[in-house]
Amino acid sequence: MAKQVRQLDRVVIRFAGDSGDGMQLTGDRFTAESAQLGNDLSTLPNFPAEIRAPAGTLPGVSSFQLHFADYDILTPGDAPNVLVAMNPAALKANLRDVPRAAEIIVNTDEFTKRNLAKVGYEVSPLDDDSLDAYAVHRVPLTSLTVKALESFDISKKDAERSKNMFALGLLSWMYNRSVEGTEAFLRKKFANRPELVEANVTALKAGWNYGETTEEFAVRYEVKPAKLPPGTYRNITGNLALAYGLIAASVRSGRPLFLGAYPITPASDVLHELSKHKKFGVVTFQAEDEIAAVGAALGASYGGALGVTSTSGPGVALKGETIGLAVMQELPLVICDIQRAGPSTGMPTKTEQADLNMALYGRHGESPAAVVAASSPSDCFYAAMEACRIALTYRVPVLLLSDGYLANGSEPWKLPKVDELPAITVDFATEHNHENPDGSTSFWPYQRDPETLARPWAIPGTPGLEHRIGGIEKADGTGEISYDPANHDTMVRLRQAKVDAIARSIPDLEADDPTGEAKVLVLGWGSTYGPIGAAVRRLRGSGHQIAQAHLRHLNPLPPNTEELLRRYDKVVVPEMNLGQLSQLLRGKFLIDVIGYNKVRGLPFTAGELETALEEIVKNV
Amino acid sequence: MSDPVTIPNGRHALSLVPKAEDKQTAKEFKSDQEVRWCPGCGDYAILAAFQSFLPSLGIKRENTVVVSGIGCSSRFPYYMNTYGMHSIHGRAPAIASGLSVSRPDLSVWMITGDGDALSIGGNHLIHALRRNVNLKILLFNNRIYGLTKGQYSPTSELGKVTKSTPFGSTDAPFNPVSLALGAEASFVARTLDSDRKHLTSVLAAAAEHNGSAFIEIYQNCPIFNDDAFEVLKDPSSRDEAVIRVEHGQPITFGPDGSRCVVRSGFGLAVADTASVDPADIVVHDAHDADPTYAFALSRLPAGSDALMHTPMGVLRDVPRPSYDDLVRAQVEHAATGAVPEEDLDRLLYSGDTWAIV
Numbered sequence: 017m018a019k020q021v022r023q024l025d026r027v028v029i030r031f032a033g034d035s036g037d038g039m040q041l042t043g044d045r046f047t048a049e050s051a052q053l054g055n056d057l058s059t060l061p062n063f064p065a066e067i068r069a070p071a072g073t074l075p076g077v078s079s080f081q082l083h084f085a086d087y088d089i090l091t092p093g094d095a096p097n098v099l100v101a102m103n104p105a106a107l108k109a110n111l112r113d114v115p116r117a118a119e120i121i122v123n124t125d126e127f128t129k130r131n132l133a134k135v136g137y138e139v140s141p142l143d144d145d146s147l148d149a150y151a152v153h154r155v156p157l158t159s160l161t162v163k164a165l166e167s168f169d170i171s172k173k174d175a176e177r178s179k180n181m182f183a184l185g186l187l188s189w190m191y192n193r194s195v196e197g198t199e200a201f202l203r204k205k206f207a208n209r210p211e212l213v214e215a216n217v218t219a220l221k222a223g224w225n226y227g228e229t230t231e232e233f234a235v236r237y238e239v240k241p242a243k244l245p246p247g248t249y250r251n252i253t254g255n256l257a258l259a260y261g262l263i264a265a266s267v268r269s270g271r272p273l274f275l276g277a278y279p280i281t282p283a284s285d286v287l288h289e290l291s292k293h294k295k296f297g298v299v300t301f302q303a304e305d306e307i308a309a310v311g312a313a314l315g316a317s318y319g320g321a322l323g324v325t326s327t328s329g330p331g332v333a334l335k336g337e338t339i340g341l342a343v344m345q346e347l348p349l350v351i352c353d354i355q356r357a358g359p360s361t362g363m364p365t366k367t368e369q370a371d372l373n374m375a376l377y378g379r380h381g382e383s384p385a386a387v388v389a390a391s392s393p394s395d396c397f398y399a400a401m402e403a404c405r406i407a408l409t410y411r412v413p414v415l416l417l418s419d420g421y422l423a424n425g426s427e428p429w430k431l432p433k434v435d436e437l438p439a440i441t442v443d444f445a446t447e448h449n450h451e452n453p454d455g456s457t458s459f460w461p462y463q464r465d466p467e468t469l470a471r472p473w474a475i476p477g478t479p480g481l482e483h484r485i486g487g488i489e490k491a492d493g494t495g496e497i498s499y500d501p502a503n504h505d506t507m508v509r510l511r512q513a514k515v516d517a518i519a520r521s522i523p524d525l526e527a528d529d530p531t532g533e534a535k536v537l538v539l540g541w542g543s544t545y546g547p548i549g550a551a552v553r554r555l556r557g558s559g560h561q562i563a564q565a566h567l568r569h570l571n572p573l574p575p576n577t578e579e580l581l582r583r584y585d586k587v588v589v590p591e592m593n594l595g596q597l598s599q600l601l602r603g604k605f606l607i608d609v610i611g612y613n614k615v616r617g618l619p620f621t622a623g624e625l626e627t628a629l630e631e632i633v634k635n636v
Numbered sequence: 637m638s639d640p641v642t643i644p645n646g647r648h649a650l651s652l653v654p655k656a657e658d659k660q661t662a663k664e665f666k667s668d669q670e671v672r673w674c675p676g677c678g679d680y681a682i683l684a685a686f687q688s689f690l691p692s693l694g695i696k697r698e699n700t701v702v703v704s705g706i707g708c709s710s711r712f713p714y715y716m717n718t719y720g721m722h723s724i725h726g727r728a729p730a731i732a733s734g735l736s737v738s739r740p741d742l743s744v745w746m747i748t749g750d751g752d753a754l755s756i757g758g759n760h761l762i763h764a765l766r767r768n769v770n771l772k773i774l775l776f777n778n779r780i781y782g783l784t785k786g787q788y789s790p791t792s793e794l795g796k797v798t799k800s801t802p803f804g805s806t807d808a809p810f811n812p813v814s815l816a817l818g819a820e821a822s823f824v825a826r827t828l829d830s831d832r833k834h835l836t837s838v839l840a841a842a843a844e845h846n847g848s849a850f851i852e853i854y855q856n857c858p859i860f861n862d863d864a865f866e867v868l869k870d871p872s873s874r875d876e877a878v879i880r881v882e883h884g885q886p887i888t889f890g891p892d893g894s895r896c897v898v899r900s901g902f903g904l905a906v907a908d909t910a911s912v913d914p915a916d917i918v919v920h921d922a923h924d925a926d927p928t929y930a931f932a933l934s935r936l937p938a939g940s941d942a943l944m945h946t947p948m949g950v951l952r953d954v955p956r957p958s959y960d961d962l963v964r965a966q967v968e969h970a971a972t973g974a975v976p977e978e979d980l981d982r983l984l985y986s987g988d989t990w991a992i993v
């Protein structure tokens with residue numbers, strides 16, 4: 017039967033099933049297939065914090081959304097055009113996000129009385145009119161898979177488990193993607209269990225063939241490759257990019273990377289990834305707690321390493337005292353905060369950007385630290401390098417902010433050339449730097465570089481520079497213990513001035529304002545970059561003028577920040593918190609910025625921002 | 637993932653630390669800072685013993701680092717003309733671990749107190765010992781909080797009257813040596829601030845030990861807990877109170893060796909030497925792989941202040957691969973010898989890549 021082929025410019029698919037159904041893997045593979053085909057893409061995994069919530073229940077639903085297109089896109093999509101629901105719970109949990117007329121593929125085998133009852137369906141939604149507004153494909157995914165695997169000598173359970181590959185095969189057929197990469201992936205993944213390789217590959221192909229032969233699916237779709245700048249690409253998640261960025265900073269600075277970390281969602285993948293790369297001299301120290309993790313990193317920095325700790329909000333809360341010590345000792349330290357919904361345990365697998373205040377102020381005393389934020393999954397690489405550059409150059413703790421959305425979400429990354437990455441120069445002190453009145457010389461550990469205001473980094477093992485540092489206030493210059501009131505005032509100001517001086521090394525904030533006539537500027541930071549950008553495009557598409565700017569450096573801010581903001585009649589600041597950057601800008605510049613704030617544990621959709629911004633743009 | 641890495645073992649703790657070219661003196665190890673402990677504080681004696689002892693190691697002074705936490709004893713690094721860090725309360729084991737693991741060419745000493753190591757920093761202490769990080773940990777135990785002016789500490793006796801326990805402490809104390817043994821420490825010793833010779837011999841044994849060495853030093857705080865260890869010092873009581881242990885020697889003590897240690901049930905007990913078969917007197921074996929024996933030794937002290945029959949010396953000293961060596965072995969095993977930039981290039985361009993032309 018000849019199938020109709022329809023061209024689309026973009027599609028949003030959401031795979032949803034039980035935590036045990038392998039939806040993340042299915043999504044990952046579909047993503048890889050789409051990347052290979054050359055589509056631009058963006059992904060949003062969404063999974064419960066529990067490893068195995070009771071099967072078939074709403075809390076156990078895990079999903080993976082993928083947006084792919086023939087042009088460059090910025091977000092994982094607002095609403096799915098296609099929902100794959102592996103069971104009633106997956107349908108129920110996701111249906112409210114699915115617009116009318118969208119396609120829904122349901123695994124009818126799982127719509128049993130028992131499963132329906134688990135999620136409160138009295139009548140199966142497949143039997144009443146509740147899905148009338150959608151194009152529903154009823155596919156007995158489980159039984160078709162089991163049937164396809166009849167001849168295999170594997171348990172029924174193993175056969176049923178392959179149903180996600182059947183679904184992947186079907187979707188791959190629908191959207192015309194090659195499954196070769198997935199086949200190779202399965203051969204590697206199950207290398208020790210050849211019977212499972214064949215079973216999964218067979219299920220994958222059976223799904224494809226099912227699409228080809230059944231009348232249930234009459235249309236195939238095609239999304240052409242996107243016209244992206246030439247280069248070599250790979251798909252990358254934020255946590256992977258962040259780990260690579262740390263390694264790159266280590267290579268480019270010549271300082272061995274030491275990571276102290278304690279397992280915490282959603283940051284653990286940074287620890288997992290770095291623990292694989294010992295050939296770069298990376299040492300990963302899985303500490304007894306968050307405090308030891310940052311302590312060990314600081315100890316390593318004292319010895320001349322690039323000391324880094326990775327964590328999420330609850331961990332940063334515990335590390336505060338040690339970060340304060342690093343402020344006082346003026347040693348390099350990078351603290352990666354992969355933010356999650358708080359306070360307390362909050363929602364560990366859900367995203368938020370509400371740790372800005374903690375990053376800026378979460379220590380006692382006047383305790384300035386630099387703050388850098390990543391704006392997209394691949395940008396985590398560059399943000400990590402920048403955080404390390406600042407830490408190593410200025411000998412200061414740097415908080416690197418990512419979040420759960422960036423950490424687990426992915427996008428194609430145009431790979432950089434290694435020799436084009438910024439080199440990070442580190443100079444250790446080797447000589448005396450102070451002349452005494454009697455003509456002799458000595459080493460002053462708190463004598464500053466006039467440009468950066470950084471103190472010398474004299475590492476143990478350097479002859480003649482033996483000195484002691486600690487958390488007690490230092491005398492300016494000599495670094496000796498001092499309780500002198502005037503000296504304390506001087507030192508507090510010097511530590512602040514040093515962090516302020518970083519601004520001289522960072523680029524100006526730039527507004528994207530194509531006509532130069534916009535009256536409204538939307539200013540973001542962190543992972544809101546994608547949705548803000550998408551909303552701005554839509555508004556421009558419908559004839560509005562609006563400018564966009566995005567902050568990478570939150571402390572210090574780029575030198576021209578105030579001047580840029582003052583160019584616009586209105587400044588809108590969308591944040592996944594209750595207005596932390598807004599408050600900072602108001603406090604610093606007395607500019608009456610307008611906040612757009614939501615804390616739902618989910619990234620903004622371009623649609624909601626479009627609506628909110630349109631309201632403002634129309635009324636200036 | 638990759639092949640298991642062979643475990644290096646048995647190396648000398650200082651074999652990777654550069655040797656000093658010239659003979660050093662205690663004076664060179666004294667910093668120019670005025671020492672500010674209270675007059676008569678036991679810390680002075682320990683500092684002097686430590687400064688006199690370090691030259692005997694023959695390592696470069698600049699490769700010696702002293703890391704401390706917070707408390708009276710933790711001011712120690714300021715008085716040493718070496719590299720030093722006075723850190724934050726309880727966290728010295730973590731900070732020193734990061735330093736030691738990343739710098740095998742350093743000899744890292746950690747100074748802590750009973751509050752610092754056993755209360756706020758208890759977690760870090762036990763984990764450093766468990767990992768066997770190449771650290772020499774000197775715990776100055778004065779059984780009181782000195783710097784905060786006299787509250788009871790985790791080693792204060794039950795019933796102790798202090799500023800924060802006007803009706804007597806209701807906390808049961810730790811026995812630091814038992815705690816260290818329970819935490820899998822590979823080297824555990826105890827000594828006394830006023831016994832310079834013994835203190836020095838214990839320091840020397842610790843310095844040789846590759847891995848964590850834990851030394852409890854009973855230290856007098858004349859201001860808030862004066863004479864806490866007097867029973868171990870007073871000539872009229874010390875012979876009965878102190879049990880000196882030396883590897884390979886039968887354990888006898890008391891006037892003219894009239895007392896000894898024998899096995900008793902699952903543990904050890906004190907007996908009159910005259911009334912036991914000499915063959916039943918326990919011969920001290922610090923190298924016993926099983927910590928049970930050392931633990932039994934650590935449980936001998938009795939009395940309301942748990943000082944009668946206190947074992948002094950190296951209770952345990954067993955070889956175990958240090959954490960530092962294990963970590964380094966994995967890193968060295970993984971090294972490719974390639975230019976790091978080339979390895980980085982391979983890493984970035986690994987996985988599923990595609991080209992857009």
Ligand code: SF4
Nearest residue numbers: 673674677708782857
């Ligand atoms: S308070 Fe006690 S321990 Fe502290 S310095 Fe004074 S005497 Fe020494």
